[in-house]
Amino acid sequence: MIDTIREIETPEGIALRLRAAGALPRAQAWMIDLILRVVLLCVAMVPLSLLGVAGNGLAMLFMFALMWAYPVVCEVCMAGQTLGKRALGLRVVNADGSPVAWLPSVVRNLLRVVDILPGVYAVGLVCTLVDPHARRLGDIVAGTMVIHAGELPAGQQVPEVPALPLPLVLPVDEQAALVEFAERAGQLSVHRQEELANLLEPLTGCRDGAAVRRLVAHVNWLLGRS
Amino acid sequence: MKQERFVAMHSREWDRLQAWLNALERRRGQTLRQDSALDFPREYRRLCQQLALARGRGYSHEVTERLQRIVQQGHRVLYRPPAPRWHRVAVFLLAGFPQLVRSQWRCMLAAAALFFLPALLMLVLMQWKPDLAQTVFSSEQLAGFEKMYDPANEHIGRSSGTDMQMFGYYVLNNVSIAFRSFASGLFFGVGAVYVLGANGVLIGGVAGHLTAIGYGGPFWRFVVGHSAFELGALVIAGGAGLQLGLTLLAPGRQRRGPALVAAGWIGAQLALGAFAMLLVAAFIEAYWSSIAALPDVVKFGSGGLMWVLVLGWLWRGGRGGTHGA
Numbered sequence: 001m002i003d004t005i006r007e008i009e010t011p012e013g014i015a016l017r018l019r020a021a022g023a024l025p026r027a028q029a030w031m032i033d034l035i036l037r038v039v040l041l042c043v044a045m046v047p048l049s050l051l052g053v054a055g056n057g058l059a060m061l062f063m064f065a066l067m068w069a070y071p072v073v074c075e076v077c078m079a080g081q082t083l084g085k086r087a088l089g090l091r092v093v094n095a096d097g098s099p100v101a102w103l104p105s106v107v108r109n110l111l112r113v114v115d116i117l118p119g120v121y122a123v124g125l126v127c128t129l130v131d132p133h134a135r136r137l138g139d140i141v142a143g144t145m146v147i148h149a150g151e152l153p154a155g156q157q158v159p160e161v162p163a164l165p166l167p168l169v170l171p172v173d174e175q176a177a178l179v180e181f182a183e184r185a186g187q188l189s190v191h192r193q194e195e196l197a198n199l200l201e202p203l204t205g206c207r208d209g210a211a212v213r214r215l216v217a218h219v220n221w222l223l224g225r226s
Numbered sequence: 227m228k229q230e231r232f233v234a235m236h237s238r239e240w241d242r243l244q245a246w247l248n249a250l251e252r253r254r255g256q257t258l259r260q261d262s263a264l265d266f267p268r269e270y271r272r273l274c275q276q277l278a279l280a281r282g283r284g285y286s287h288e289v290t291e292r293l294q295r296i297v298q299q300g301h302r303v304l305y306r307p308p309a310p311r312w313h314r315v316a317v318f319l320l321a322g323f324p325q326l327v328r329s330q331w332r333c334m335l336a337a338a339a340l341f342f343l344p345a346l347l348m349l350v351l352m353q354w355k356p357d358l359a360q361t362v363f364s365s366e367q368l369a370g371f372e373k374m375y376d377p378a379n380e381h382i383g384r385s386s387g388t389d390m391q392m393f394g395y396y397v398l399n400n401v402s403i404a405f406r407s408f409a410s411g412l413f414f415g416v417g418a419v420y421v422l423g424a425n426g427v428l429i430g431g432v433a434g435h436l437t438a439i440g441y442g443g444p445f446w447r448f449v450v451g452h453s454a455f456e457l458g459a460l461v462i463a464g465g466a467g468l469q470l471g472l473t474l475l476a477p478g479r480q481r482r483g484p485a486l487v488a489a490g491w492i493g494a495q496l497a498l499g500a501f502a503m504l505l506v507a508a509f510i511e512a513y514w515s516s517i518a519a520l521p522d523v524v525k526f527g528s529g530g531l532m533w534v535l536v537l538g539w540l541w542r543g544g545r546g547g548t549h550g551a
Contacts, residue, residue, distance in 0.1 A: 012274035014281075016298060057394030064398045068405065079251075079302060097298075101307035107494040113409035137412060140483070141470075141490035158286060176284030183287055222388075223286060224228020 326545030350435025411467020418467030
């Protein structure tokens, strides 16, 4: 299946499913960070300008910190999120799904210099489009990736109807397919639901709307509802 | 076991773990000091087993997604990077960094050659043909240099500004150059070669021109103090870039991906070390080099001492003894 999900096996022997974030939300997060930093610099300039030329030096030090240190410090201290990434629900993680550490964060933010070339992130954009996990060059060298941290949209409840036992024993994967059908039926058009349910006419013994209702009842039995 | 029964049996412990993790995100220190923190690894592993069971039994997404969410949150807590310690920073600067520089000595030597050869060449050429300055620099640039190093100046090395302002300027400017020369090395090393060569030509050209027109005194008195740290850092950052580019070209007995990741780690550490060196250089440049009143002996003596210190540190640092690192 073509998907942006990357499965990572943890030491506990289960697969973490990380959803890679594409170029668009990341660009938006970067814009938010940029605006924030410019505003911060402008605000800081007000008291610093009162200090005369020495304030100039402090302003340049502050600019240096915003340019190079801000993303690294934010990513490491705020669980992989700069403020812009937090607003967009993104997160930087190491390749094994653990929170990004100091050195990888330094690498990916230093190599931003390369990704940003020429002009507006052209190298980075091409790289995120080519890479299966939407990583830019800095991410590849640092061994990190940017993922969606937010939850999947809800609304996958199986509708509750009186349960109906299955007439025969189905293998586990076929049971899972039935459950998934019942979960996702709400997102499909009625005709598509009926078309899919009609494939199982030998099991249900009926067609169209009745077949869909019967399948959902079977699923309620599979889930152990009464 | 049917899904509903499974959920009914365990949902209370899932809720408890979820609540604990949420509390951890809000109030880190306080939550970690609670006794329940000790139970976390065991509870987390139980949850992992339950997720594996849920997946294996084909339970609905409602359950697996819920468990998966808690597992991801727990994974972040259990496998978070260790907190940074000042001791490690000190060990790195004193021992780890010089060791790393020596381990990459081929790239460092190449970077030094790429920088110092053009610089020396320009320095000599300028004595032989002073007119060359007009082709390398514009006349405004030349006027600026001459104003900065005019022997009549009370402060050398600058036309205006205070020590603090120049410190900020040197940090912003020099460190950005060093970081860029490392990062641009990813283009097969071309970027690093360009930055090193261009800076060599520029610095050699300025030095040659000022010496040729008789402003050599103030110029050398100004640069000798911080030159060891500044030029050393530039060469090391460029060498880190070369190392990255060469790994991309010839990864050796590794696939390119893992080889690049390893080279990136080395390069980042070298860049951070160069950053520390440039901070020292900027401090010396702003507060020591600009004092014009000191006698030559002090200026050149301290400059020579700096070179001995830097080279000795890079050559001997972290050698002998297995302490610390």
